[in-house]
Amino acid sequence: MSAHITLRVARYRPEEESESRFEDYEVPCPSDWVVLDGLNHVKDQVDGTLSYRWSCRMGICGSCGMLVNGEPKLTCATFLADYAPGPVRVEPLRNFPVIRDLVVELGDFMSKLTRVKPWIVRQVEKPLSEGEYRQTPDELDDYKSFSMCINCMLCYSACPIYGLDPHFIGPAAIAIAQRYNLDSRDEGATERMRILSEHDGIWGCTFVGECTKVCPKHVDPAAAIQRYKLQSALDWVKGVVLPRAAQ
Amino acid sequence: MNRNAAYTPYHPRWHRQRVSTYWWLERRSYFLFILREVSSVAVGWFVALLLLLVRALSGGAAGYQDFLEWTRHPVVLALNIGSFAFVCLHAVTWFNLAPQAMVVRVAGTRVPGWMIAASNYAALATTTTVVVALLLLRW
Numbered sequence: 001m002s003a004h005i006t007l008r009v010a011r012y013r014p015e016e017e018s019e020s021r022f023e024d025y026e027v028p029c030p031s032d033w034v035v036l037d038g039l040n041h042v043k044d045q046v047d048g049t050l051s052y053r054w055s056c057r058m059g060i061c062g063s064c065g066m067l068v069n070g071e072p073k074l075t076c077a078t079f080l081a082d083y084a085p086g087p088v089r090v091e092p093l094r095n096f097p098v099i100r101d102l103v104v105e106l107g108d109f110m111s112k113l114t115r116v117k118p119w120i121v122r123q124v125e126k127p128l129s130e131g132e133y134r135q136t137p138d139e140l141d142d143y144k145s146f147s148m149c150i151n152c153m154l155c156y157s158a159c160p161i162y163g164l165d166p167h168f169i170g171p172a173a174i175a176i177a178q179r180y181n182l183d184s185r186d187e188g189a190t191e192r193m194r195i196l197s198e199h200d201g202i203w204g205c206t207f208v209g210e211c212t213k214v215c216p217k218h219v220d221p222a223a224a225i226q227r228y229k230l231q232s233a234l235d236w237v238k239g240v241v242l243p244r245a246a247q
Numbered sequence: 248m249n250r251n252a253a254y255t256p257y258h259p260r261w262h263r264q265r266v267s268t269y270w271w272l273e274r275r276s277y278f279l280f281i282l283r284e285v286s287s288v289a290v291g292w293f294v295a296l297l298l299l300l301v302r303a304l305s306g307g308a309a310g311y312q313d314f315l316e317w318t319r320h321p322v323v324l325a326l327n328i329g330s331f332a333f334v335c336l337h338a339v340t341w342f343n344l345a346p347q348a349m350v351v352r353v354a355g356t357r358v359p360g361w362m363i364a365a366s367n368y369a370a371l372a373t374t375t376t377v378v379v380a381l382l383l384l385r386w
Binding site for chain 1: 260261262263264266270271274276277280284344347348349350355
């Protein structure tokens with residue numbers, strides 16, 4: 001294995017240039033170095049102006065998502081040695097506006113996330129004196145896989161529908177909505193359905209399935225969206241056949 | 248959070264990459280997805296063919312013979328062979344995706360995904376067997 005590998009990093013400096021361009025950096029390539037280690041090496045030793053997001057280095061914070069050789073990846077979980085002899089192309093996440101170098105604009109995703117009410121909605125809160133809302137292991141299993149989302153936005157980057165129509169609410173927001181719908185303590189499914197049944201909600205998805213493939217936490221947003229569609233269609237049929245019961 | 252700070256398409260300093268018209272050729276999975284979407288046209292064609300057959304049958308034996316002659320034309324034959332390939336792709340891809348969309352519980356236990364896909368294939372096999380049997384028995 002070569003001792004070094006070339007990182008081909010997309011650079012965009014808005015005060016200097018209107019297009020992004022690639023710059024090559026030689027970085028060490030020990031077997032335990034991930035792409036993020038390579039970027040940190042560049043920042044520390046070669047060019048301190050390189051900008052990118054990162055925090056935990058252990059696949060939890062969801063900050064360091066980038067395109068590695070065109071694939072959306074968490075750079076803290078993507079080993080350089082797997083790309084030897086290189087070069088390794090590192091670009092900002094696709095489908096998002098780039099602020100600088102590898103840093104993308106998050107505002108669109110954050111506002112979509114809050115639209116789906118990603119918290120437990122109760123019609124009436126029970127008093128503290130009645131104790132906690134208890135849940136069985138089976139009830140936990142219903143939503144646990146969807147609760148693993150770390151908001152890394154790799155699914156948005158992989159989704160061609162979001163690329164073509166930025167108003168589409170997107171895979172993670174729908175998966176997180178489903179996480180709360182399936183929670184036995186939650187009573188907000190109807191409110192969320194109203195939001196997600198809109199034009200730019202679940203029906204925007206054409207089931208490409210890439211969101212599920214790139215998810216580093218195995219959340220399966222594509223499944224969440226299709227189940228939502230099924231539920232929405234059943235609700236509609238119920239409303240037509242049994243209008244009173246559906247109310 | 249300020250909702251107005253969401254998507255601001257005309258921010259002058261942000262760099263945006265245009266999505267290419269040919270984005271679906273950039274990755275194998277995107278290309279397969281587009282093939283699956285296009286396969287709906289083949290499904291539509293077979294529905295139209297069935298309706299044309301029904302119309303031909305209403306014209307009696309002569310009408311039916313004319314219809315058969317028409318389907319033997321090389322262009323129609325090629326179209327039907329191509330459409331059949333697309334319909335097979337349509338069936339296989341959707342059957343394989345069905346477990347993602349359906350959560351079926353039997354006695355409180357979730358039915359594994361492969362069983363949901365297998366039940367789709369079993370339904371297809373059963374229907375095909377019945378149709379072939381009807382044809383062989385010349386009902």
